Amino acid sequence: MEGVLHQVLSGIASGGIYASVALALVMIYQATHHVNFAQGEMATFSTYIALTLINFGLPYWIAFVITVVVSFVIGLLIERILMRPMMDAPVLASVGVFIGLLLIINSCTGWAFDYMIKTFPTPFPGGPVLFSGYVSGHELGATAVTLVVLIAVYLFFRHTKLGLAMRAAAFNPVSSRLVGIRVGWMLALGWGLAAAIGAIAGMMVAPIVYLDPNMMSGILLYSFAGALLGGIDNPLGAVLGGFAVGIIENLAGAYLVGTELKLTVALIIIVSVLVVKPSGLLGRTVLSRV
Amino acid sequence: MPVLLEARGLHAGYGETHVLHGIDFAVEQGGVTALLGANGAGKTTTLRAICGMVRTSGEIRLGDERIDGRATEDIVQRGVAHVPDGRGTFVELTVEENLKLGAYIRRDRDGIARDFDRVFGYFPRLRERFRQQAGTLSGGEQQMLAIARALLLRPRLLLLDEPSFGLAPLIVQEIFAIMHRIRAEEGVSILLVEQNASLALEIAEQAYLLETGRIVISGPAAEIRRDESVRRSYLGY
Numbered sequence A: 001m002e003g004v005l006h007q008v009l010s011g012i013a014s015g016g017i018y019a020s021v022a023l024a025l026v027m028i029y030q031a032t033h034h035v036n037f038a039q040g041e042m043a044t045f046s047t048y049i050a051l052t053l054i055n056f057g058l059p060y061w062i063a064f065v066i067t068v069v070v071s072f073v074i075g076l077l078i079e080r081i082l083m084r085p086m087m088d089a090p091v092l093a094s095v096g097v098f099i100g101l102l103l104i105i106n107s108c109t110g111w112a113f114d115y116m117i118k119t120f121p122t123p124f125p126g127g128p129v130l131f132s133g134y135v136s137g138h139e140l141g142a143t144a145v146t147l148v149v150l151i152a153v154y155l156f157f158r159h160t161k162l163g164l165a166m167r168a169a170a171f172n173p174v175s176s177r178l179v180g181i182r183v184g185w186m187l188a189l190g191w192g193l194a195a196a197i198g199a200i201a202g203m204m205v206a207p208i209v210y211l212d213p214n215m216m217s218g219i220l221l222y223s224f225a226g227a228l229l230g231g232i233d234n235p236l237g238a239v240l241g242g243f244a245v246g247i248i249e250n251l252a253g254a255y256l257v258g259t260e261l262k263l264t265v266a267l268i269i270i271v272s273v274l275v276v277k278p279s280g281l282l283g284r285t286v287l288s289r290v
Numbered sequence B: 001m002p003v004l005l006e007a008r009g010l011h012a013g014y015g016e017t018h019v020l021h022g023i024d025f026a027v028e029q030g031g032v033t034a035l036l037g038a039n040g041a042g043k044t045t046t047l048r049a050i051c052g053m054v055r056t057s058g059e060i061r062l063g064d065e066r067i068d069g070r071a072t073e074d075i076v077q078r079g080v081a082h083v084p085d086g087r088g089t090f091v092e093l094t095v096e097e098n099l100k101l102g103a104y105i106r107r108d109r110d111g112i113a114r115d116f117d118r119v120f121g122y123f124p125r126l127r128e129r130f131r132q133q134a135g136t137l138s139g140g141e142q143q144m145l146a147i148a149r150a151l152l153l154r155p156r157l158l159l160l161d162e163p164s165f166g167l168a169p170l171i172v173q174e175i176f177a178i179m180h181r182i183r184a185e186e187g188v189s190i191l192l193v194e195q196n197a198s199l200a201l202e203i204a205e206q207a208y209l210l211e212t213g214r215i216v217i218s219g220p221a222a223e224i225r226r227d228e229s230v231r232r233s234y235l236g237y
Helices: A002-032 A039-055 A060-086 A091-113 A137-159 A161-171 A173-178 A183-209 A216-230 A235-256 A259-276 B043-050 B072-077 B095-102 B109-122 B124-128 B139-151 B169-186 B197-203 B221-226 B228-235
Strands: A128-130 B003-014 B017-028 B032-037 B055-062 B080-083 B157-161 B189-194 B206-211 B214-220
Touching (some): A002 A235, A039 A060, A039 A091, A039 A183, A039 A216, A060 A091, A137 A161, A173 B072, A216 A259, B003 B043, B017 B189, B032 B043, B032 B197, B043 B055, B043 B157, B043 B189, B080 B139, B095 B139, B139 B157, B189 B197, B197 B221, B206 B221, B206 B228, B214 B221, B214 B228, B221 B228
Parallel strands (some): B032 B189
Antiparallel strands (some): B003 B055
């Protein structure tokens, strides 16, 4: 019994990380109806920027804020420069571009910052803290940060004019133009926000798994599974999905398939969700009268 | 009557296809102008040309400004609300969200609130269905929603693309009755594209008839309505 509890708590802790990256994926999906496969690599790159600023001597939270802002701008620029010409391209072409972006950013990160594993500081008081030492201060802090970001994203999309405009632009760009929404800028904004969220996720993950250019590759898969499980168009779903995947991964790894097949569990989740209920547990199934 | 919208020598098309072949027309300030014609005549293309949604050449003037060649969002900023064919509803969003988007470019909160009330006055059913997902509304209700959304812009010019399309005759009558009220109470100029010529000629002052991208008849709606030969050969009734 204690073993199960341990796995569940560990799962919640890692789930928090999947949840934050899943949030970034949902953000871009809500704004553009595309899945950004390069999300993880962008987050890694942002984390390196933060590390560079910290090594320069800047206090943690100042480096944090600057990194988030810089990541926002980078995300915006990527959309305006790379994605804009792809606007009318078939979906498969966009997917190709995303994967290409993934590879390019990954290599650039390695080239600019080298491949040696680095440690990344945490702003939260350290050491195993809660639940007989299964959850560390950092994991708790990271989960709290994820929840704050989640609430902010939810409020933004549901209760602000700009959030509504972004959702409208993704659902129906033609009608959006007819009410005066500048659709191009809505897409860019979505990318910027997703990049910013990804940066936050990266900075929360790095203290746990250590920073190297491939830090996010496994995490992206779990996050993707979490986002799909919860509903790719629902921020709350993405976060719950992320936590669920964390718990499932740990329990499955410990009791079912062994640790070698943990990533496979993520893939199984992805395929099952798409086959059984593509909109996810909390996703809105859109009804349309014919 | 001063003219709000004027087009001169308007050509428009999609890719290789040339649809409008240099047409001239005008919409009078405060009045209803009907644009009639069969399927494929170019009526929808004309409305899209005004909104900058298709490639055009020729002149389009709104007031004293040229709007040809401008982006759709800029034209909307100048007070042109377009209810497209097929309604253009945001089906995944709620009725409330659809209406809020209609007023997207406006900043006057009190004015918007008053306009919401006015719009519910025309279409009380929208108040009942306020929080419903727009895609679950019937065809007639979605048409009402589309017109309400356009009115929330407080436009100078309202472009209506086939409001009767796909609707039961009773609903069409209801909507046109409301349109008579809107025309009387709002002071907005309307360019009405319709296949249902008799309904359109009842509400319009001026009418144009499009045939394969050219204007073949134009003049006061009352005259066209009275002219039996025109009605029989071109309008089918």
